[in-house]
Amino acid sequence: QMAPTTLLEQVTTTTPTGRDPGIAGHPVKVCEVLAMLDGTSYLERVAVSSPAAVMKTKKAIAKAFQRQIDGCGFSLVEILSPCPTNWKMGELQACEWVDEVMAKHFPLGVMKEVPCS
Numbered sequence: 689q690m691a692p693t694t695l696l697e698q699v700t701t702t703t704p705t706g707r708d709p710g711i712a713g714h715p716v717k718v719c720e721v722l723a724m725l726d727g728t729s730y731l732e733r734v735a736v737s738s739p740a741a742v743m744k745t746k747k748a749i750a751k752a753f754q755r756q757i758d759g760c761g762f763s764l765v766e767i768l769s770p771c772p773t774n775w776k777m778g779e780l781q782a783c784e785w786v787d788e789v790m791a792k793h794f795p796l797g798v799m800k801e802v803p804c805s
Contacts, residue, residue: 695715695789
């Protein structure tokens with residue numbers, strides 16, 4: 689089904705002819721939108737397209753939880769994840785697509801990190 693990160697013209701079960709911005713709107717860069725809000729403490733976008741990326745994702749999630757525990761403010765980790773079944777791709781091809789296509793539209797990395805006071 690379509691997700692906030694479904695790209696324009698990308699085919700999904702709920703957008704069988706591709707994502708049409710006139711009907712379904714444009715993809716949403718969740719971290720960038722939330723970065724504008726007061727009280728947002730930590731935002732990072734990661735992927736789970738390789739073992740190294742999974743390790744980085746685990747660290748980002750742990751950091752987000754710790755910042756919440758420490759009372760630093762709202763934290764969120766946005767995860768780009770391959771979906772080989774719905775994308776009708778092999779597993780490796782779907783992981784490469786996340787890295788080569790999705791990450792260009794949704795850059796990976798820390799989007800906001802405010803010092804904890």
